Amino acid sequence: MSEWDYAATGYGGLGMPESVEVDPSILTEPSPKILLMGSRRSGKSSIYRVLFSKMSPHETLFLDSTNALEISRIANNKLITFQIWDFPGDFDPRGEFQYGDAVVGPATAYEGTTAVVICVDAQDELEGSHLQRIVDTAAVASEVNPNVQLHIFIHKVDGDLFPSEDEKLETKTNLHSLISDHLEENNIHIPFTYSLTSIYDNSISECFSKVVQKLIPTYHVLENLLNTLNSNCNLEKSFIFDVMSKLYLATDSSPVDLQTHELCSDMIDVVIDISGNVFLQP
Ligand SMILES: Nc1nc2c(ncn2[C@@H]2O[C@H](COP(=O)(O)OP(=O)(O)O)[C@@H](O)[C@H]2O)c(=O)[nH]1
Ligand SMILES: [Mg+2]
Incomplete structure (x- = not known):
């Protein structure tokens, strides 16, 4: 297979198997990482599958919830070569977790060229425990790696709740101030980018492109x-x-x-x- 062929391992390309194979050797590879985090059902796996395994947005309705970390290699060409880590929703950002037989801690997760994308479900209330998890993720990620890039995807801005741009912008402003106030209260001064996304339009592709661009040194x-x-x-x-x-x-x-x-x-x-x-x- 040439370097220009589609190669998202775990899926073997465009297929749609139920789960991604565990391959602990991926943990020692130096490629950049994009960590998909956020609460259960916020849409992490859907984003991965719509962008990289050509799943249609409607098919994501039938996705099983992710019970353990799933890591996939995306290696489409020399510039698009990175790993995607799809976390289960109840993941503790400060704790250790199992990947196959390997125990992975924050040092391994956040080291190197890493972007953390935290999905927030715009159609649901942001609970206190989820807010605290965002703060903990920012704190531990920046302790391990001051160059880590942090992105909030205000996700699922579609359907009846968001009939126009006004509702989307209002949600973005509210969540932005809620999250940044909470970060400030916890003495965390790390820049986040905030994006409005949905798998039902082009916004997910546009916003994910910007995450990937920041991983390209040239x-x-x-x-x-x-x-x-x-x-x-x-x-x-x-x-x-x-x-x-x-x-x-x-x-x-x-x-x-x-x-x-x-x-x-x-x-x-x-x-x-x-x-x-x-x-x-x-
Ligand atoms: N309306 C809407 N639903 C979405 C979107 N993205 C994901 N979902 C739905 O959210 C549910 C949970 O998605 P999933 O990817 O399993 O969430 P995860 O637990 O964070 O991995 C599924 O029913 C998806 O169809 C979106 O952009 N808009
Ligand atoms: Mg999932």
């Missing part, structure tokens, strides 16, 4: 190259996409609007469909 070089490309070729906007996951790895320095991103994403599907048909012709 991101600013790519950004500058795209700026030069735009001015030399008179382009309005340019992206570098990973075709398999449809995440964008880089874009020029002008702001991204969701519609342009969505259009590019749809065009990738068209190109894949057409090229599939062309190459399948005898």
